[in-house]
Amino acid sequence: DIQMTQSPSSLSASVGDRVTITCRASQSISTYLNWYQQKPGKAPKLLINAASSLQSGVPSRFSGSGSGTDFTLTISSLQPEDFATYYCQESYSTPGTFGQGSKVETK
Amino acid sequence: QVQLQESGPGLVKPSETLSLTCTVSGGSISNYYWSWIRQPPGKGLEWIGYIYYSGTTNYNPSLKSRVTMSVDTSKNQFSLKLSSVTAADTAVYYCARRRNPGTFISYFDYWGQGTLVTVSS
Numbered sequence: 675d676i677q678m679t680q681s682p683s684s685l686s687a688s689v690g691d692r693v694t695i696t697c698r699a700s701q702s703i704s705t706y707l708n709w710y711q712q713k714p715g716k717a718p719k720l721l722i723n724a725a726s727s728l729q730s731g732v733p734s735r736f737s738g739s740g741s742g743t744d745f746t747l748t749i750s751s752l753q754p755e756d757f758a759t760y761y762c763q764e765s766y767s768t769p770g771t772f773g774q775g776s777k778v779e780t781k
Numbered sequence: 782q783v784q785l786q787e788s789g790p791g792l793v794k795p796s797e798t799l800s801l802t803c804t805v806s807g808g809s810i811s812n813y814y815w816s817w818i819r820q821p822p823g824k825g826l827e828w829i830g831y832i833y834y835s836g837t838t839n840y841n842p843s844l845k846s847r848v849t850m851s852v853d854t855s856k857n858q859f860s861l862k863l864s865s866v867t868a869a870d871t872a873v874y875y876c877a878r879r880r881n882p883g884t885f886i887s888y889f890d891y892w893g894q895g896t897l898v899t900v901s902s
Contacts (some may be wrong), residue, residue, distance in 0.1 A: 675842075706886060717877075721891050728889070761825065763826075764885040765885055766885050768839060768842070769830075772825055
């Protein structure tokens, strides 16, 4: 299986901060990488697919980049509703492994 | 707006079979892939498998020997059975729609709210 490693596992930030989360694949997955946001007690929500394609309705402060093995999710100006856990997921192979998650907490 | 709702027992005994159903509303189950994903308490997400509306399936190799998925297009439902459960199968189980717009491009765009299944005697 392809292993997906996210960093950091958690971070503390303030409203207005620029936040960057990294996801690294154990082998090249081209741009077959999705990002999800999950709030406590809720289902994950798709933010970005194919590494950089913003899902309809997702604020433009969210952006994704990368290809091959290294990917980044950036929140340009953190808003109160963005405090959550973020997961990457590769779609290059079965079983479409998720990263372990990165929790964005209030500083 | 497509909505998904999981249903089934919240408590299953060890060695028994976990059975869940996902009901899709606001859209047809036809022409899409439908998935099950689980999340143990406090942990990350694990893809269990998917089923196409025609019945074609693809399961996570780590669970393949214990998983069976089925679909009922007349009821707009799909189902999961996981046999020989242990405490390690305790998790929130989500159903989700899997979009597959291109080779290798796939993602989960609609999710159910999730249902906690506890394996305990």
